[in-house]
Amino acid sequence: MFILYQRDDCQLCDEALALLAQARFPAFDPVFIDGHPTLEPRYGARVPVLRDAAADRELDWPFDVAALAAFGQGNR
Template structure:
């Protein structure tokens, strides 16, 4: 359902993973993608990681984001539009 583009040794990525860990709706269905071994992903996200992607809509949420921004982003996705903040 979600992908988090990240890389080993990325402090911001660790912060994003900790934040997502507090958000069960994302954490449970989140695939971690290490961009380090994929040239296309490095080109696309290299200077922007961590980046959260909703797989079916391809919507992206770029770091930095907090719980409020994450909730707002989720609410604009069709299947989460009825979420309470």
């Protein structure tokens, strides 16, 4: 299961979403961290962050299509 941690009104998050679409990345759950008591302190300065919950690993911004492809292949 993939999760994209993001914020409202985040230009970098919008760029990450566009790259995910361009890379035809597998389905993911968007999670907005704004105001969340544990996620905002953990991810606030790092968003967008793509998390592979099954493999307990994360891909921090900046990433590109090649990095997304490699990250998506990592759990297969």
